[in-house]
Amino acid sequence: MPELPEVETIKNELLPLIIGRRITDVTVVDTKATQKLPSQEFRSGLIGQSIISLERRGKYLIFHLSGGRVLIIHLRMTGSLLFDPEGKDKYARIILRFEDGHSMVFTDRRRLGVVYLTEDENQVVGRLGIEPLNSSFTAAELAKRLKGRTAPIKALLLDQSIIAGLGNMYADEALFAARIHPLKRGGELSSAEIKRLHRSIIEILSRAIENKGASVDTYKRPDGGLGTAHNEFKVAHRLGEKCPVCGTPIERIVIRNRGSYFCPKCQRLR
DNA sequence: CATTGTCCCTGGAAGC
DNA sequence: TGCTTCCAGGGACAAT
Numbered sequence: 307m308p309e310l311p312e313v314e315t316i317k318n319e320l321l322p323l324i325i326g327r328r329i330t331d332v333t334v335v336d337t338k339a340t341q342k343l344p345s346q347e348f349r350s351g352l353i354g355q356s357i358i359s360l361e362r363r364g365k366y367l368i369f370h371l372s373g374g375r376v377l378i379i380h381l382r383m384t385g386s387l388l389f390d391p392e393g394k395d396k397y398a399r400i401i402l403r404f405e406d407g408h409s410m411v412f413t414d415r416r417r418l419g420v421v422y423l424t425e426d427e428n429q430v431v432g433r434l435g436i437e438p439l440n441s442s443f444t445a446a447e448l449a450k451r452l453k454g455r456t457a458p459i460k461a462l463l464l465d466q467s468i469i470a471g472l473g474n475m476y477a478d479e480a481l482f483a484a485r486i487h488p489l490k491r492g493g494e495l496s497s498a499e500i501k502r503l504h505r506s507i508i509e510i511l512s513r514a515i516e517n518k519g520a521s522v523d524t525y526k527r528p529d530g531g532l533g534t535a536h537n538e539f540k541v542a543h544r545l546g547e548k549c550p551v552c553g554t555p556i557e558r559i560v561i562r563n564r565g566s567y568f569c570p571k572c573q574r575l576r
Numbered sequence: 577c578a579t580t581g582t583c584c585c586t587g588g589a590a591g592c
Numbered sequence: 593t594g595c596t597t598c599c600a601g602g603g604a605c606a607a608t
Contacts, residue, residue: 307601338585365602382602384586416585418602457579466603474601523600562580564601 308381309365310438310471311514311535312525316387317362320410320528323389324369327404328356336399339412339421351375351423352402364434364470368427378422378430379412385419387412389528415524434470438507443469445497445504452492452500459495459503460488461562472507475520475542478567480506482541487575488559488566513538541567 308316332352334345355371362368367387369377379387388395388411400412400421412421422430435451436443451468452459462468463477472480481488483506486499495503519525519533522543526532536543540550545558549569557570 309602380602382585383600414585415587416600418585420603455578461579464602563582565599 307383307473307475307523308385308519308525309473309476310362310511311476311517312519312533313362313365313367313381313471314515315519315527315533316381317360317367320367320387320389321360323408323528324357324360324404324410326356326358327406327408329353329402330405331403333401333403334399335401336414336417338417339399339414339419341420341422343423348421348423352377363431363437364466365473366431366434368431374425376422376424376427378424378427380420381414382416382418382420384416384524385412385414386524386526387528388526388530391530410528433467435466435468436470438469438471439511443504443508445501448504448507449497449500452495455492457492458489458561459486459492460564460566462492463507464562464564469507471511474564474566475522475536475539476507476510476514478542479510479539482568482573483510485572487573488561488568489575541569543567 329352332349334340334348337345340348355373357369358372359370365380367379371377390408391411395411395413397413397415398411399414402410424430452462455462460477463472484502486503514520514535517533517535518527520536521532522536541556544556544567546555549556549572552571554569554571556567559566
């Protein structure tokens, strides 16, 4: 499941492979991927353009094109961007070909991923919240964003308009590291808890990027390689396993239709 | 506005 | 073995 560390890894590894390359052909295998944009319009908007930059914002990949337009891809649950994949991909949805014979394939088993082609990227990413690895993300800023909120902290961490890029796995890991129960109301966190949570979010995400993401489900890097961040998960997807701190079995509850893993002893509600 | 619930989508797992 | 049902979850959207 691509969250911030996975998308950041894809950006980092794709960047040197595609920068400056001109798109010579586009195949739209699955028209659902481009949403309401007709595939002919999508193709003609891309063909002939060069990729001049690649950035990440939250979980979005943003490709700036020479003509001024912007290609934006969200991988959602099972999407991958593969560079020069071997053989045919059963789940290929969009294929970009470059003038020198290379290709980039957007594959997506569950077909939830979305591709945009726009002149104004803010229409797609404009409502996203703060970047947690940006220096502007401070404990004071986090406190401000949680103040007065009554929803469970877990739900607030998943709200992309508050913090951009955290997903289910890393939200659970950050809450465990900060020793905060996922159901605790956001506005009721103490300043000590907010400081711990702030630090944990940064450390968990940074470490996962060092590990090139977590290969849970279908996540792959552009060269087809996997990430190793999941090996360091302490609670996420570890129902019934022993808490590495106290040995208590990890529990799972559902918050906003998302499975939340936590240690009932280390993360007390009160 | 804040919060909560539903839906999309598919393949792997679980149950019968 | 083979069929059916459930589940995973990011984000758009509707309802409250």
